[in-house]
Amino acid sequence: MTFRPERILGIFSWLAVSLVVVPVCVLVVYLFVRGWPAMSYALFFGDTPWRAAIIGAQPVFDGIYPAIVGTSILIICSSIIAIPLGVFCGIYLAEYAQGFLKSIFSFMVDLLSGMPSIVMGLFGFALILFMRRTLFSHANTSLMLSAACIALLILPYLIRMTQVALESIPENVRLLGPSLGYTRWQNIVHVLLPSSSTAIFSGIVLSIGRAAEDTAVIMLTGVVANAGIPRALSDKFEALPFTIFYLTAEHRNDLELQKAFGSALVLLVLTGTLFFISYCIQKNLKRYWRLGE
Amino acid sequence: MQSFAITMTSLSIGFSGRTIIDGISMGVPKNSITMIIGPSGSGKTTLLRAVNRLNEEFAGCSTSGTMQISCSGTTLDVYNDLTFNELRRRVGMVFQSPNVFPFSIQKNLLAPLRVIHSMGRKERYQRMEQVLREVELWDEVYDRLNDNALTLSGGQQQRLCLARALALSPEILLLDEPTASLDVRSARKIEELLIKLKERYTILAVSHSIRQVKLIADRVVILSGGKVVRNLEHRDFQNPGLLEELVDEVF
Numbered sequence: 001m002t003f004r005p006e007r008i009l010g011i012f013s014w015l016a017v018s019l020v021v022v023p024v025c026v027l028v029v030y031l032f033v034r035g036w037p038a039m040s041y042a043l044f045f046g047d048t049p050w051r052a053a054i055i056g057a058q059p060v061f062d063g064i065y066p067a068i069v070g071t072s073i074l075i076i077c078s079s080i081i082a083i084p085l086g087v088f089c090g091i092y093l094a095e096y097a098q099g100f101l102k103s104i105f106s107f108m109v110d111l112l113s114g115m116p117s118i119v120m121g122l123f124g125f126a127l128i129l130f131m132r133r134t135l136f137s138h139a140n141t142s143l144m145l146s147a148a149c150i151a152l153l154i155l156p157y158l159i160r161m162t163q164v165a166l167e168s169i170p171e172n173v174r175l176l177g178p179s180l181g182y183t184r185w186q187n188i189v190h191v192l193l194p195s196s197s198t199a200i201f202s203g204i205v206l207s208i209g210r211a212a213e214d215t216a217v218i219m220l221t222g223v224v225a226n227a228g229i230p231r232a233l234s235d236k237f238e239a240l241p242f243t244i245f246y247l248t249a250e251h252r253n254d255l256e257l258q259k260a261f262g263s264a265l266v267l268l269v270l271t272g273t274l275f276f277i278s279y280c281i282q283k284n285l286k287r288y289w290r291l292g293e
Numbered sequence: 294m295q296s297f298a299i300t301m302t303s304l305s306i307g308f309s310g311r312t313i314i315d316g317i318s319m320g321v322p323k324n325s326i327t328m329i330i331g332p333s334g335s336g337k338t339t340l341l342r343a344v345n346r347l348n349e350e351f352a353g354c355s356t357s358g359t360m361q362i363s364c365s366g367t368t369l370d371v372y373n374d375l376t377f378n379e380l381r382r383r384v385g386m387v388f389q390s391p392n393v394f395p396f397s398i399q400k401n402l403l404a405p406l407r408v409i410h411s412m413g414r415k416e417r418y419q420r421m422e423q424v425l426r427e428v429e430l431w432d433e434v435y436d437r438l439n440d441n442a443l444t445l446s447g448g449q450q451q452r453l454c455l456a457r458a459l460a461l462s463p464e465i466l467l468l469d470e471p472t473a474s475l476d477v478r479s480a481r482k483i484e485e486l487l488i489k490l491k492e493r494y495t496i497l498a499v500s501h502s503i504r505q506v507k508l509i510a511d512r513v514v515i516l517s518g519g520k521v522v523r524n525l526e527h528r529d530f531q532n533p534g535l536l537e538e539l540v541d542e543v544f
Contacts, residue, residue: 181381
């Protein structure tokens with residue numbers, strides 16, 4: 001009767017997968033069903049001609065286009081700050097840090113990953129208040145502050161994924177570079193990072209998703225309704241998650257709620273597009289690492 | 294007087310306070326195959342990795358004693374005269390299981406040449422073809438150099454690893470049970486190659502196979518408990534049954 005535990009384990013595994021996959025499918029289908037009818041020119045641009053909206057000649061008052069732009073810039077800025085920082089911190093923790101220092105840094109990363117996003121927002125807000133009272137009296141909440149706080153929020157994902165990916169490289173691969181005469185840095189760049197690229201990119205994708213969806217941080221650090229398209233990083237901005245939040249919280253009729261679902265669908269497509277771009281970059285990099293000289 | 298490519302004096306190596314190699318003094322003659330045998334845990338791999346200081350990649354490694362290598366007529370102290378990277382460029386290594394980069398066949402050879410020797414493109418391609426011919430792999434892979442190296446058979450992968458080590462022009466080759474994970478035919482091919490290669494390189498190898506030792510070794514070092522218990526010349530272990538007897542005694 002040795003097959004029994006194996007069979008039970010198999011059933012539980014299938015059950016667990018189903019419990020994850022079914023709600024995700026239901027969620028996506030529901031979002032499409034509720035959001036698709038809202039898909040119209042007006043959802044994106046309101047009454048503004050699209051050419052004038054895109055070049056910023058006319059403001060968009062009743063469409064989500066400024067929120068799409070705001071969210072996109074937010075993701076790009078926070079990724080530019082967090083990805084190199086997170087990957088290099090991960091490299092440091094996996095390859096250089098030792099003993100007590102490693103424990104301290106690891107603890108700090110854990111602490112950061114356990115930090116609720118509203119606390120991160122509060123930190124950004126408090127920072128602006130402090131700056132206003134001291135050296136920068138004109139400092140205000142802005143897209144840049146939101147991007148910095150979001151970067152802080154997603155940093156632990158990037159650090160941990162990079163660290164774990166590097167540390168899980170088998171010893172024989174790890175020794176290969178040094179045995180050929182590679183310096184430690186050459187080994188990291190030419191052997192270890194290419195060998196762990198899939199896991200590192202998973203961390204990047206995960207963090208992009210997190211940056212796109214977070215509302216608590218941006219609510220305290222720069223997002224406002226009807227701010228329009230930001231013209232500088234010091235401007236306030238609109239963002240899709242916040243638009244979805246206030247449309248849902250303050251809807252007076254079913255049409256406005258439908259608009260919220262439409263915005264949610266757009267956010268899903270936006271993050272999906274960013275995931276696809278990351279996947280393409282990863283695939284090309286892998287091809288380069290496999291074939292390049 | 295015999296000329297040694299590697300000379301160890303009172304070499305001791307420990308990890309986190311545990312002694313693995315205990316005061317070994319020995320020499321490895323130039324242009325010959327010296328094979329290290331011994332029971333599991335006797336320190337064979339540690340001794341091999343001491344020559345290119347690969348043990349020091351692990352935390353808690355402590356080394357004492359001296360080690361000298363003789364390269365291009367100059368004797369150099371491994372611990373004082375050379376950096377890690379200079380040493381490892383002179384001392385090539387092939388691991389127990391085929392250890393290829395998960396990249397294309399040609400990248401496995403071209404990348405180290407670019408990273409280590411900063412060689413030009415044409416020169417790199419010439420060197421690649423030269424070493425692939427040297428390990429008799431060129432005819433098997435010349436039309437699929439862009440394929441992933443992992444698609445090669447175990448024996449081919451091991452020959453690719455050997456080619457990669459040779460491409461960097463070392464003077465000493467360290468082989469850690471290079472045929473352990475191969476079938477008999479692939480193992481024979483590697484053994485034939487090693488016999489040819491000893492004319493140009495000094496080879497220090499770990500082996501578990503008495504057959505292999507008798508076939509290709511010029512000298513055998515028997516290790517037990519981190520110490521050299523016997524040092525045999527070729528004529529000694531060719532006596533029928535002697536090596537087997539010694540191995541039975543030590544193991």
